[in-house]
Amino acid sequence: MKAYLSRRYHFSASHRLHTEVYDAARNREVFGKCNNPFGHGHNYVVQVTVSGPIDAQTGMVCNLAELDAFARTNVLERFDHTNLNTLDCFREIVSTTENLNIEIYSIFQDFTAAHLESVHVEETNNNSFDCFGSELPAVGRI
Amino acid sequence: MIFLTRKAEFSSAHYYWNDAWSQAENERVFGKCANRNGHGHNYMMEVTVSGQVDATSGFVVDLKELKDILEREVVSVYDHRHLNLEVPEFATVIPTTENMAVAIWKRLDGKIPHAKLHRVRVYEMADLFADYYGEQA
Numbered sequence: 001m002k003a004y005l006s007r008r009y010h011f012s013a014s015h016r017l018h019t020e021v022y023d024a025a026r027n028r029e030v031f032g033k034c035n036n037p038f039g040h041g042h043n044y045v046v047q048v049t050v051s052g053p054i055d056a057q058t059g060m061v062c063n064l065a066e067l068d069a070f071a072r073t074n075v076l077e078r079f080d081h082t083n084l085n086t087l088d089c090f091r092e093i094v095s096t097t098e099n100l101n102i103e104i105y106s107i108f109q110d111f112t113a114a115h116l117e118s119v120h121v122e123e124t125n126n127n128s129f130d131c132f133g134s135e136l137p138a139v140g141r142i
Numbered sequence: 143m144i145f146l147t148r149k150a151e152f153s154s155a156h157y158y159w160n161d162a163w164s165q166a167e168n169e170r171v172f173g174k175c176a177n178r179n180g181h182g183h184n185y186m187m188e189v190t191v192s193g194q195v196d197a198t199s200g201f202v203v204d205l206k207e208l209k210d211i212l213e214r215e216v217v218s219v220y221d222h223r224h225l226n227l228e229v230p231e232f233a234t235v236i237p238t239t240e241n242m243a244v245a246i247w248k249r250l251d252g253k254i255p256h257a258k259l260h261r262v263r264v265y266e267m268a269d270l271f272a273d274y275y276g277e278q279a
Binding site: 017019021022030031032093094095096098099101102125126127128129130131132134136137139140142 | 143144145146147148149150190195197198199200201202204205206260261273275
């Protein structure tokens with residue numbers, strides 16, 4: 001029987017929305033206060049959903065400790081208490097949460113103990129983002 | 143493809159009443175929600191849009207612009223209003239949470255540039271919400 005497992009993780013980071021493609025005025029116009037040259041920060045929430053058959057012996061889709069260890073090593077230690085703009089993945093692209101969502105989705109694609117369904121990232125209490133890779137979610141999955 | 147969700151809150155009064163029914167039938171079906179003096183909720187809506195991430199800005203849609211659209215199209219019309227008495231679409235349609243999700247969809251559909259409206263979720267309270275995905279779903 002297939003089941004879905006979701007786990008939430010938290011990290012805090014700073015960023016600044018800015019692109020060299022735009023001049024200063026256009027950056028300010030498009031990114032508003034997020035273009036503040038000194039940056040600002042968020043408490044991000046990452047919710048990863050994996051799926052798979054429930055193992056007959058363990059009763060699990062995957063071992064949470066394994067998922068936690070993967071997230072800690074590959075996501076939290078990489079992003080927590082950093083300035084996102086200084087990281088390689090945001091050297092060429094703006095550190096919007098859309099792009100962060102895609103980056104974290106691609107990281108979790110290397111977690112092989114269960115099928116990756118989606119990655120949900122909350123930037124604030126009022127906005128969040130969902131990435132399902134190249135697949136479209138079935139109705140009701142978001 | 144990224145799905146982006148923005149929340150907004152509003153507080154409104156309403157009651158449930160079907161003019162085609164007797165008072166007894168309204169009270170039987172709608173219980174305390176049929177009280178014609180109305181009652182209120184702190185509503186929360188979550189609007190989800192989908193689209194491709196712009197290669198330059200990194201945005202699916204400008205969050206500030208989306209916030210302004212939600213404010214203009216929905217919050218400014220619903221907030222601190224009596225839905226049955228002051229909001230046109232509920233003059234003839236009962237403002238249940240389900241109907242509110244449909245009404246908010248109609249208010250927003252086609253108004254959000256560069257993105258496709260995917261879902262409207264309306265919370266009447268923390269443990270009750272309705273989802274609408276448009277006619278296609």
